[in-house]
Amino acid sequence: MPDCDLILPCRDEAAALRGLLPRIPDGFEVIVVDNGSSDGTADVARELGARVVHEPTPGYGAAIQAGLLAATNPYVSFMDGDGSFDPDELLPLLDEVRSGRADVAVGRRRPVSRGVWPWHARAGNALIVAWLRRRIELDAHDIAPMRVCRREDLLALDVRDRRFGYPVELLQKATAAGWRFAERDVAYHPRAEGTRSKVSGSVRGTVRTARDFAKVLSR
Numbered sequence: 001m002p003d004c005d006l007i008l009p010c011r012d013e014a015a016a017l018r019g020l021l022p023r024i025p026d027g028f029e030v031i032v033v034d035n036g037s038s039d040g041t042a043d044v045a046r047e048l049g050a051r052v053v054h055e056p057t058p059g060y061g062a063a064i065q066a067g068l069l070a071a072t073n074p075y076v077s078f079m080d081g082d083g084s085f086d087p088d089e090l091l092p093l094l095d096e097v098r099s100g101r102a103d104v105a106v107g108r109r110r111p112v113s114r115g116v117w118p119w120h121a122r123a124g125n126a127l128i129v130a131w132l133r134r135r136i137e138l139d140a141h142d143i144a145p146m147r148v149c150r151r152e153d154l155l156a157l158d159v160r161d162r163r164f165g166y167p168v169e170l171l172q173k174a175t176a177a178g179w180r181f182a183e184r185d186v187a188y189h190p191r192a193e194g195t196r197s198k199v200s201g202s203v204r205g206t207v208r209t210a211r212d213f214a215k216v217l218s219r
Contacts, residue, residue, distance in 0.1 A: 002029045003074055004094055004148070007067030008081035009060055011035045014044040016083035016192035021048040024087045027094070031070055032081065035063040061159070061166030068154060077148040083192030084116075085146055089184070093148040096182035103153060103179035107146030107186035116190050132171060139181040143167045146186055153179075165216035172216070 006028040010017070017032070021044075024030055032045035033053045042052045055066035068076060075097060079085050085107070093105035111117045125143060132138040144167050154170075157177060161169045174181075 002027050004077055005029050005031055005071035005073045005075070005151070006077045006079065006087070006090065007031045007033060007064065007071065008079060009033045009035055009063035009067065010037060010041050010081040012037045012039045012041060013081045014039045014041045016081055017041065017044045017048065019192055020081065020083050020087065021045065021050055025091055028077065028090065029073060031067045033063040033067040035059070057162065059163040061162035061164070064166055065162065068151065071151055074151060075148060076151045076154060079146050084189050086187055086189070089186045090146065090148065092184055093146065093182070097148050097150065101180070102182035104147060104149040104174055105182040105184065106140050106142065106144040108140070108142040108183050109145060109188040110185045111188045113190070116188055128168060132168070136172060136175045138171055138175055140171065140183050144171060161216055168216045
C-alpha cells in the first residue's frame with residue numbers, strides 16, 4: 001500500500017503532466033497543487049488519477065504548504081511537475097528516510113545535457129548553497145529540488161515562507177533542528193515541451209527568486 005504522498009506544485013503544467021503522471025512508481029499517492037493554472041492542469045491531473053488541491057495564493061511555498069496540509073501518508077515527497085525529473089529517482093530517497101538512515105533525503109541535480117540548467121540559475125544556486133554550507137554547515141550541495149521526509153516532522157519544522165524562499169528556509173531549519181541529510185545525484189532533464197520555468201526561464205525570474213532567497217537568509 002502507498003505510504004508516501006508525492007506533492008507536485010504546478011502552474012500551467014498540463015503538457016508535462018500527461019507524460020509525467022503515468023510514470024509515477026507504485027507506493028506514491030500523487031497530489032497536484034494547482035497554483036493558478038489557466039491551461040487545464042487540474043483537469044489533466046484528475047484524468048490521470050491524481051488528487052487535485054487548489055491554492056489560489058501564488059508562490060512555490062504556498063503550493064507546497066497546501067499539498068503538505070492535504071497529505072495523509074506518513075511520508076511526503078516533493079518534485080517539480082514540469083517533467084525535468086525522473087520520478088523513479090524518488091525511490092532511493094524514500095528508502096533513505098523509511099529505513100531511518102536519514103531524516104530528509106534530497107536530490108542533487110546533474111544536468112543530462114548542456115543548456116538544461118541556464119548559467120544564471122546554476123550560478124544563483126551555487127552561491128546560495130555555498131553560503132549555507134559556510135554559515136550553517138549545510139550537509140547538501142543543492143537546494144533540494146527533490147526531497148523526501150516524514151510528514152509530521154516537516155509540519156513541526158514550521159516553514160513559513162510562501163514564495164521561492166521556501167526550500168532555503170526548510171534547509172536552514174532542518175539543519176538547526178539536527179536533521180540527518182542523505183543526498184543523491186538525480187538526473188536533470190529539459191522541461192517538457194510546452195512549459196516554461198518560472199525561475200530559470202528568464203534572468204528576471206532568477207533575480208526574483210534570488211530576492212526571495214535573500215529575504216529568508218537575512219532573518
